[in-house]
Every structure is written in structure tokens, then in C-alpha cells.
Amino acid sequence: MIMATLNSLFYFSILFFSISINARTLSPNLLISTNPAFKNYTHVCHSSRFQELGLSINEFLYCDSSISYDIRVKDLIDRMTLEEKVQQIGDTALGVDRLGLPKYEWWSEALHGVSNVGQGGSSATFFGGDVPGATSFPTVIVTAASFNESLWKKIGQAVSTEARAMHNAGQAGLTFWSPNINVVRDPRWGRALETPGEDPFVVGRYAANYVRGLQDVEGTENTTDLNSRPLKVAACCKHYAAYDVDNWIGVDRYHFNSRVTEQDMKETFLRPFEMCVKEGDVTSVMCSYNRINGIPACADPKLLKDTIRGEWDLHGYIVSDCDSIEVMLDDQKWLHDEPEDAVSQALKAGYPHFKSLGKNHICSDEHIELATEAAKQGIVLLKNDNQNLPLNSAKIKTIAVVGPHANATKVMIGNYAGVPCKYTTPVDGFALYGEVKYEMGCEDVSCKNESLIFPAMKVAKEADATIILVGLDLSVEAESLDRVNLLLPGYQTQLINQVATVSKGPVILVVMSAGGVDISFAKDNPDINAILWAGYPGEEGGRAIADIIFGKYNPGGRLPLTWYEADYVDMLPMTSMPLRPVDNLGYPGRTYKFFNGSTVYPFGYGLSYTQFTYKLVSSKRSIHIKLDKFQHCRNMNYIDGAYKPPCPAILIDDIKCNKDFKFEVQVENTGTMDGSEVVMVYKVPPKGILAAPIKDLIAFERVFVRAGRDHHPLPFSTTVFRHHHLPPTTTCHHHPLTATTTHLPPTRQPTTHSPPPPICHPPATTIHRPPPPLTTHLPPPSTTPHHQPPATTTRHPLATTTTTRSLPPTTRHRHPPNRHHHHPSPTRHHLPLPTIRHHPPSATHLTPLATTHHPPPSPTHPPSLPATTRHPLPTCHHHHHHHHPLASTHHPPPSPTHPLPPPAIHHPPATTAHHPPPPLPTRYHPPPSPTHPPPPPSRPHPPPPATHHPLSLLSTTVFRCHLPPLAISHSFLYF
Incomplete structure (x- = not known):
């Protein structure tokens, strides 16, 4: 079985070269040769290349394009030793010189732009020389807030164009392990910035459009035979499945067991992946580290073979997350013979269209404008008392720009980012509209030094308008780092309130974060005239924020996440997976679908x-x-x-x-x-x-x-x-x-x-x-x-007079x-x-x-998900x-075994x-954290604003x- 598994895994590396590379440009960094004078050949099976390697191409049946792919693949596999096969199954495929097989780095990332994650290690992507950087678009959570499917696809097209250009320069591969399409179940999850939010349908539509943008070759999008559809690059939807705990109070993703009901699994956790495969025709799916109901995700035949390959008919391959190969070899029984055909069919065609792409197609003016547009479409206007926004540049001559993110650069591009083309900071953006008076207010988001608040107050007293930029960064929410509360860190709240109190002109608060933050204090503060959520808006984030505040662009984004109040995280542990309320434990529901309590801002606002x-x-x-x-x-x-x-x-x-x-x-x-x-x-x-x-x-x-x-x-x-x-x-x-x-x-x-x-x-x-x-009345x-x-x-309405661009x-x-x-x-x-x-x-x-009658709950058997008697048909x-x-409404009289729900009282x-x-x-x-203060005491909740x-x-x-x-x-x- 191990040998069969190795053969199947090896196909992932082999097929990419023996089949696909015949039609695309090879880069020097993808070839390993004992001949010091090797050249950059257009495909692997080039006769001159084999001559330089001291080989005769006629001896290798896998290079004969006149025969079927299955026969060619089998020929190559049969020539390999066990050791050589093992060397091909990691993200770095070492190649086999004696067979003319080149080295290949599978690992490249393109979450919101070509990334250099892993540079210097096993990543195929690196910056320098002719390609010093690439366009860094807003993080996924921001572009998701645009609710614009055409934008999502257009970003994917731009990213894949730059990826192909970098590949032609020898600085990137063609297999990109993006996007991340896990649903944000809990507001504390550190990787919320990488995902499209909490709604599985929105996440699935994002996945399908972004993947289509990455993979589709113009003119072949509607090819009916999916096995013959050419690819621009190969995308990968990850992390499959029920993964959204990274590192929370001693529980990490490598050891976490996600206990998930079948209903939640189908309706929420699997749905985006199903849409990614069926509607996006993604090339690859990456399984996650965690276990699901006791079985490692990368070793569950029901999830992998039966669902992805069987029910969804994946035209591609399944890959494990980094360093999970032991799980695949030891436990998985799903990689028999099917993957070979799937990969050969998915990768066999289509790379000659992009040989002309070069450095001029990277960081182009068109792509930089698209990054700006994406940030503008995703920024959400949360508050605008008395229509203080947009500001009038004819009247506002001096602008106080304060806060830990006032001069943000790297924080705006989040994680899984590359080297951006350039940064336009908020200070840069506002400088286009007036004289900027800048003060940090905090040295960073931890904001441990309150003495820096006073210089910020001073410039706010003198300026015609004050912009306060606060929020989180990767030191608070990131991969392998979940949050423990929903508050702004350190003295940020104090900074906001004190600056707002003394400001001469209107005060606009801008929050940079991925997950929601309890800013109820600012929402209710009459001294704060407007609030914007900017997420992590990418390299052009500063320009996008300034253009919205000064009315050059009308905001139209909607929140892709529920913003809970701070005490929500005190009600349930992050490791509790059910989405529906767990009544016997007092756990509330999750996401807008099942949480019926008070929020700071609801999903879609x-x-x-x-x-x-x-x-x-x-x-x-x-x-x-x-x-x-x-x-x-x-x-x-x-x-x-x-x-x-x-x-x-x-x-x-x-x-x-x-x-x-x-x-x-x-x-x-x-x-x-x-x-x-x-x-x-x-x-x-x-x-x-x-x-x-x-x-x-x-x-x-x-x-x-x-x-x-x-x-x-x-x-x-x-x-x-x-x-x-x-x-x-x-x-x-x-x-x-x-x-x-x-x-x-x-x-x-x-x-x-x-x-x-x-x-x-x-x-x-x-x-x-x-x-x-059973009761006789419905309580208020x-x-x-x-x-x-x-x-x-x-349903309570959402945003008042919301627009969309x-x-x-x-x-x-x-x-x-x-x-x-x-x-x-x-x-x-x-x-x-x-x-x-x-x-x-x-x-x-x-x-x-x-x-339906249910027995009373017992301490050992919580009644959260009982079942009735199965109907025969x-x-x-x-x-x-x-x-x-x-x-x-007429109701039949209640019986002792079937009590009726109480009648409605119409208020x-x-x-x-x-x-x-x-x-x-x-x-x-949860246990208290020395670095995060406890949430503020409860306060009365004002009635929600009228919304549109x-x-x-x-x-x-x-x-x-x-x-x-x-x-x-x-x-x-x-x-």
C-alpha cells in the first residue's frame, strides 16, 4: 500500500513536467543538470536538452507526444526507484537527472498578490533582480466586503498575469496554494484576514470567481470538457476542512480535534469547497492539519476520495498542508489509481499563451489602479452622524492624522504578501487634500505608552479635521495566533476618546483589522462623527481611505463578518464547534445565521x-x-x-x-x-x-x-x-x-x-x-x-442607505x-x-x-442535536x-408527549x-491574559439605528x- 501511495503521490510531480511542460516556457531555476552549460529550453522533452544531459530522447517513451498520457506516465513511473519516488513527493520535487526529469518547487502563494512566503526555503517564488516586487492587493477579507464577483475574478486575473510573468523570469512556479476559503466561525480566529468571511455562500462565490480568474485562459472559459481545459496557473482551495483554530490558549491546529455535526459540515464547512470544485474547477484542494471527529483531515477517505473525488468530481489533485506528509503515508487510503488520470487530464494542456509576459506586466499602472479600486470597494462606512462625511476639501485646509496606523505601510498588506510595488500610506493619501499634521499617538498597536497621546491631542486641537487610525496587526491576529478578546489593544481606546474630546473639527475614526472589534464606545460617542472599517487595504490603502473621506469615492462595502460585543467571547470557548446554540451549556449561536443577540455591527452592514x-x-x-x-x-x-x-x-x-x-x-x-x-x-x-x-x-x-x-x-x-x-x-x-x-x-x-x-x-x-x-405566553x-x-x-434591517460601488x-x-x-x-x-x-x-x-417530543437532557448527553424517528420514504x-x-392560529390541544410551542404575542x-x-x-x-485587559462592564444598549x-x-x-x-x-x- 505504501508503494501504491508513493506512486500516486509521485504523479503529482511527474505529470507536471512530462505532460504540461511540453507546452510552456521552462525557467533556469526549474532545471537541475550535471552539464554546466545547460540552457533555458521551451519544454522538458527537448532533444537538445537530452543531448546535453548525455541521454537519448528516443529511449524515453514518456517524451513521445503521439501516445496517450496514461502510457507516458506509466513509462516514467516504472523507471523510478523507490528512493527517487520519495524525493518527488514533497513540495520540493528534486527531479531525476538520469531520466531527464527536472527539479520543481510546488510551493507558491497568491492569496492577494504573488507572495514570497517561504522565500529562501522551499518556495518557488522570490523577488529581486528584474522583479523587485509585485502588486499587493487588499487582503481577502477587504475585497470580500465589496460583494462584487467581477472584482474578485479581475483580481485573480491580474495576480495570475504577474505570476506568469515572474515564472517566465524564473522567479515563480505555476502551482499556487491559494485561496484560503475557510469560514470564519469564531471572531477570535487569527486568519480571518485571509478569508472571505463568515457566510459559506459568499465564501464559495469568492472562491469560484478568484480561482477562475487565476486559472482561466481567455477564450477557453466555457470549455465543456473540463479534462481538456487549459490553465493559466494552477490554484488550490485550502484548508479542507472544519479548520479555524490556530493557537488559542494552548490549543493548536496540529492537535485540535474539530467535533462537527454532519449538518454543520455539509451546510457550512464543506459548502465553499464544493463550490470551489464544481463552479471554480479548481486544480487542487489542500487538506488541513486538524482532525475531524477524531480522524485526520488528510486521512479521511469519506472526505477525500468519496466527497472530493467522487461526489464533486475534482479534476486535479489533493495535497496535504506543509509537513503533513507523514499523515498521508501512514493513514490515508484514498490515493489509489484515480489521481493519476485526474492530474494528467487537468494539467496536460495550455501554457503557450503567456510566453510574452514579462516584467512590464508586473506592477503595471492598470494593476495598481485595480488594487486601489479594490480597497475603495471593500472599505465600509459604519457611522456618519449628521452627514459629516464626505469632508469638503475647500473648507478643510489642515488635517490631523494620528494613531498607530496613521503612517501604516506593511500592516496594510497583511500576511501571505510579497514585496509591494510601492506604499501609499494614510499620511500620503491625506496630503493630497490638505496640510497634514501627523502624530503617532501610540508607538504601535500594543499602545503601551500613554504619553504619546498628548502630542496627538495637541495637533487635533489645531486642525480643521482629525483622522484617527487605529486597529490590530499581525502581532494580534495572524496564522498561529488567535485572539483572546475583541478589544483594541493597550491605550488605543483612551487615545481615541481623548483626541476626540479636544478636536476642533470633525473626528473620523478609521479601524484597520480583519476580525471585528468592539468599538461600541466610539459608536455611541457624539464627539466621533464618522467611523470607517478599512481592514488591511493593500499597498494603495492610504489613497483609498483619503479618497472616501473627502468624497472622491462613495463607500459601498458591507461587513462580511458579524462584529460581536466584547462579552461574546466570554460565553463560549473558541474550541466549541457547533454553529447552533448549545442550550445546556449556555453557548450562544455563531455567525449571523444563528446568533440572535446584540451586536456592535451585524453581518452585511x-x-x-x-x-x-x-x-x-x-x-x-x-x-x-x-x-x-x-x-x-x-x-x-x-x-x-x-x-x-x-x-x-x-x-x-x-x-x-x-x-x-x-x-x-x-x-x-x-x-x-x-x-x-x-x-x-x-x-x-x-x-x-x-x-x-x-x-x-x-x-x-x-x-x-x-x-x-x-x-x-x-x-x-x-x-x-x-x-x-x-x-x-x-x-x-x-x-x-x-x-x-x-x-x-x-x-x-x-x-x-x-x-x-x-x-x-x-x-x-x-x-x-x-x-x-411549554408556556402560556411569550416573554418580551x-x-x-x-x-x-x-x-x-x-429580520432587523441592515445598513441605512447603503450603497455599493x-x-x-x-x-x-x-x-x-x-x-x-x-x-x-x-x-x-x-x-x-x-x-x-x-x-x-x-x-x-x-x-x-x-x-416532536424530546426526553429531558442529562448531564452526560447534552440535547443539542437529537433526532426523531426515521421516515421510511x-x-x-x-x-x-x-x-x-x-x-x-388554531392549534390542536397539547398532549403530554407533544407540547406545542407558545403562541406569539405581537408587540x-x-x-x-x-x-x-x-x-x-x-x-x-477563559483565563485572564496579562497583555489583554478584561472587557468593560456591561452597558445599556441603545436601540439600533434605522437602516436600509x-x-x-x-x-x-x-x-x-x-x-x-x-x-x-x-x-x-x-x-
Whole structure:
């Protein structure tokens, strides 16, 4: 078995040269020869090259291009000794001179630009000579905040162009171990800057677009035979899977065992990788160090052979993370014969297109402008009291620029970076708009010396405006370094408050970080007029920040992460993997999908300098769209005589489980400044589906709209059960339950449907938490336990008047059908629902999941994920509901074994307050850190600001799918 495994691993190195290199330029550093006078040949199997090596090319069948790849590969493998094979299976393949096989360095990185990570060691990439540097784009978390798929692909194209040019100069390989597409489950994770955030769908769409940008050869993007598609460079999606603990209070990634439920694994941790393979056609997947439920990720045949190769049909190879080869050799049984064919097919074609790329294609003006544009699109406006921004350069003549990041250089490019073309610091950027008075305020982000605060206060007293730049850096959050709290380090908070108190003009706070920071003190401080999150914005970050603050660019980014309050990390350890709340331990949920408590800023939040409105233009199927009072009703241009609901609405009339649901939205810029808007569409579960997400992003689109103009309608499409992992054997049954009506189109009379046949009982393997105890009333929001979903819910809106900026509309990439996206929501509010028409309980079993009996929890068996009795045949039921604000739903009498959830108490929207989460029964307290002060004491939470979320799509169709083992179903959509 070891020999078979070595043979398979060896193919990774061999195939790259014996097959692919025939069509590309070789660089001198890739060849090892005993002949001192070797030359730079165009391919490995060059007759003159073999002559210089003292070999006859006719003796080597693997160089005969007229025969099949399989035969050529076998010929080369059969000639190798065991020792020679072992020498090829690391990231440095040593080559075999006697067989004409050159050396190759597999390790190159291109996370957000060509990186020199590993330079001087085993990396194939190095800077110097003709290539002193390469364009350093913003870190991934920043470009993800743009929510612009065309931008993600365009960055990938620019990076691969520079990579190919460096390869032609002999200073880079062609296999790049990027991108990192792990979902940010916990805000403390040190590698959040490398990833696209917490939503698995956004992460997956980023992966597919960035990989396509790296790999695609122009003109061959739509090649139907994936085995013959040529590659520009080879990308790698990492780290597979359930990896997001690096080094937290003595627990490191090399020894961590991720205990993950099958549902979380499929819905969250595997989904981005599935999209990367299926939609991005990535060449490689890298498995991670950690174990998953006791099995090393690089040794799990179910995850590797069955899933990646089998279910997803990877056209490429699987590679272990650095120094994990022992795990692969000792434990993995997945590398039999399949990889050889996959690699040969994936790498056999396509490198002659880029021989002309050279040093002029690196750090080009076009790429530097793209880096600037990417930073601008990703920067998020978090606060703008009284429209203090943008600043007027005609009135602001002197600018105080203070803080540890005021003159940032290397911190702006984060990790896995190369040598940038140049830096434009914040001081440089603001110098273009006025006279800059610069003071550090802190020597670095640790900010241990408070004496430096006073010079910063002095310049703030004299300047017309003050910019404070604070945050984190790689000394706080990085690979192998997780955070222990969510606070600004050292005296940074004191610096901000004291400078803001004495400043003569408006005060703008800029935060550089990857993960969220609890800056509630600044959010609530009236002396701080505006707040921007800039992440780590790349080499041109200073220019991007200044252009936004002075109005040359209208911000439109949205947060790709939830910003939790500081005490969130006291509620649960980082090593607790479940995403859903763990009630018996008092652990809250994770990410916007399952955390229902108070936040500093929710996922998807972001403001603009202008205002936008949405209008539903068309719908291929009638759909109920409800704009609740929290999200501001918008006029929908009803036809005269049509019924006008309190808020514009269209009702889903007839849609089956396997049908697409399509609609179009028109975006209008009603303000006075051009800007971009991110349209985000979510689906929300019907009430009674336990452990379902609070909401789930299913589509997003970034559009640029001129002031006072409309954008052409944006088409959206979603399949009812898409991405909910229906087994192939699942069958769908359509059961209309009640009357339907249609709003928006011309007046239509209600149509009544007969009652459906009885619905079978719920599936057994439904994954959910037990229902709350039976009560006679629903407590107000301030005391609602995290685990108990209110009977009637709507989502809190996100950013007020958010906009979005994209690349020019002609280059904007539109979603193909069936894209799924999600949105944040800090808390649930109780609102009236539309009409409900009732059928006898015998005909409509509407609460099977909510009434499932669960035994009481025991100390040794927490009840977080029980299962019901498996149904013999998976079926999907489709129910229509019509709701009325004043109607009371009929419930059959409760039984001792099947208590019903409590009825909803509708609180008037005008008086609904934003309450903090209730005290939890058990709270996790990490040990104190001498370098990180404890979080500040609790404070009252002000009501959330009115935010912009124009359309709330509230479908009245309830889908119940009886699936083994997953039965999370959804029916509500909203913007």
C-alpha cells in the first residue's frame, strides 16, 4: 500500500513536467543538470536538452507526444526507484537527472498578490533582480466586503498575469496554494484576514470567481470538457476542512480535534469547497492539519476520495498542508489509481499563451489602479452622524492624522504578501487634500505608552479635521495566533476618546483589522462623527481611505463578518464547534445565521453617502413580498384599482419543490451622489422549524447607479431546496393548503384550493434542538432565550442607505441563476403577519417538527442535536399559508408527549426595543491574559439605528422536506 501511495503521490510531480511542460516556457531555476552549460529550453522533452544531459530522447517513451498520457506516465513511473519516488513527493520535487526529469518547487502563494512566503526555503517564488516586487492587493477579507464577483475574478486575473510573468523570469512556479476559503466561525480566529468571511455562500462565490480568474485562459472559459481545459496557473482551495483554530490558549491546529455535526459540515464547512470544485474547477484542494471527529483531515477517505473525488468530481489533485506528509503515508487510503488520470487530464494542456509576459506586466499602472479600486470597494462606512462625511476639501485646509496606523505601510498588506510595488500610506493619501499634521499617538498597536497621546491631542486641537487610525496587526491576529478578546489593544481606546474630546473639527475614526472589534464606545460617542472599517487595504490603502473621506469615492462595502460585543467571547470557548446554540451549556449561536443577540455591527452592514430604493419589477411566479415597518415601506407603483396591502406584497401562488423561483429588482439612486448598492436577498425559515438559521443569504449583486437614475432590473433566481443537500432519492410532493391571492399585477380574485391529503409524520433524522418548555405566553425580547425562536419573526434591517460601488457597469459580473446569499440580523422583532386561513387540524399538520417530543437532557448527553424517528420514504411537502395580523392560529390541544410551542404575542413595532440577550445559565470564562485587559462592564444598549433594507421578501409558502439526515427547510425570502 505504501508503494501504491508513493506512486500516486509521485504523479503529482511527474505529470507536471512530462505532460504540461511540453507546452510552456521552462525557467533556469526549474532545471537541475550535471552539464554546466545547460540552457533555458521551451519544454522538458527537448532533444537538445537530452543531448546535453548525455541521454537519448528516443529511449524515453514518456517524451513521445503521439501516445496517450496514461502510457507516458506509466513509462516514467516504472523507471523510478523507490528512493527517487520519495524525493518527488514533497513540495520540493528534486527531479531525476538520469531520466531527464527536472527539479520543481510546488510551493507558491497568491492569496492577494504573488507572495514570497517561504522565500529562501522551499518556495518557488522570490523577488529581486528584474522583479523587485509585485502588486499587493487588499487582503481577502477587504475585497470580500465589496460583494462584487467581477472584482474578485479581475483580481485573480491580474495576480495570475504577474505570476506568469515572474515564472517566465524564473522567479515563480505555476502551482499556487491559494485561496484560503475557510469560514470564519469564531471572531477570535487569527486568519480571518485571509478569508472571505463568515457566510459559506459568499465564501464559495469568492472562491469560484478568484480561482477562475487565476486559472482561466481567455477564450477557453466555457470549455465543456473540463479534462481538456487549459490553465493559466494552477490554484488550490485550502484548508479542507472544519479548520479555524490556530493557537488559542494552548490549543493548536496540529492537535485540535474539530467535533462537527454532519449538518454543520455539509451546510457550512464543506459548502465553499464544493463550490470551489464544481463552479471554480479548481486544480487542487489542500487538506488541513486538524482532525475531524477524531480522524485526520488528510486521512479521511469519506472526505477525500468519496466527497472530493467522487461526489464533486475534482479534476486535479489533493495535497496535504506543509509537513503533513507523514499523515498521508501512514493513514490515508484514498490515493489509489484515480489521481493519476485526474492530474494528467487537468494539467496536460495550455501554457503557450503567456510566453510574452514579462516584467512590464508586473506592477503595471492598470494593476495598481485595480488594487486601489479594490480597497475603495471593500472599505465600509459604519457611522456618519449628521452627514459629516464626505469632508469638503475647500473648507478643510489642515488635517490631523494620528494613531498607530496613521503612517501604516506593511500592516496594510497583511500576511501571505510579497514585496509591494510601492506604499501609499494614510499620511500620503491625506496630503493630497490638505496640510497634514501627523502624530503617532501610540508607538504601535500594543499602545503601551500613554504619553504619546498628548502630542496627538495637541495637533487635533489645531486642525480643521482629525483622522484617527487605529486597529490590530499581525502581532494580534495572524496564522498561529488567535485572539483572546475583541478589544483594541493597550491605550488605543483612551487615545481615541481623548483626541476626540479636544478636536476642533470633525473626528473620523478609521479601524484597520480583519476580525471585528468592539468599538461600541466610539459608536455611541457624539464627539466621533464618522467611523470607517478599512481592514488591511493593500499597498494603495492610504489613497483609498483619503479618497472616501473627502468624497472622491462613495463607500459601498458591507461587513462580511458579524462584529460581536466584547462579552461574546466570554460565553463560549473558541474550541466549541457547533454553529447552533448549545442550550445546556449556555453557548450562544455563531455567525449571523444563528446568533440572535446584540451586536456592535451585524453581518452585511454598511452605509453610503447617497440613498437607494428598490422596486420589484417582475416575477415569473407570484411571490409574497412584505415590507415591514422596520424596513420602511416603499411604493410599488400599483395599477389603479388593484388591492394595496399595508406594505407592497405579492403572494407565492404555485411553486414546486424542484422549481426555480425568479424575480427582478430595480434599484434607484434617490440621492445626489453616484454610488453603488449591494442588493442582498435572504431566505427566512417558517416558524416552527427548530434549529433552522435565523436567515440565510441566497443572492447578492453589486450595482453602480448614477444619482437620480434607475439601474436596469437585476434578475434573481433560486431553487426551493438548492444547497440544502437533498439526497437523490428524495421525492417532492406538492400540497396546496389554502386560498391564494396576488398583489401587484392587475386585480385578481382569490382562488380557493381544496384541502390536501394528510401529511406524513416528520423524518426521524431531522437535526434540531429540543423545543422550549411549554408556556402560556411569550416573554418580551429582553428575556427570550437564545434557543427559542419567536413564533412570528422578521429580520432587523441592515445598513441605512447603503450603497455599493462596482467596476464600470459594462464589466460588472452578474450572478447566474440559483445563487444563494445571506444577511445579518442582530435581533428578532415581533410583527403582525398577513392573513391565515385555517383548515381542520386533521387536514393540515403544520407543526410536526415543533411538536416532536424530546426526553429531558442529562448531564452526560447534552440535547443539542437529537433526532426523531426515521421516515421510511423521504418526501417533501409544500404548504401555502395566508396570514392575517389579527387572526389567531388554531392549534390542536397539547398532549403530554407533544407540547406545542407558545403562541406569539405581537408587540407593536413602534415600541419594540432592542434588548441585550438574557443571562445565560452557564458562561464560559477563559483565563485572564496579562497583555489583554478584561472587557468593560456591561452597558445599556441603545436601540439600533434605522437602516436600509428596502424589500423584505416574506413568502407564504412553507416547504417541509423529510430528509435523512437533514430536514432544514425554508420558505421566506427578503431583501
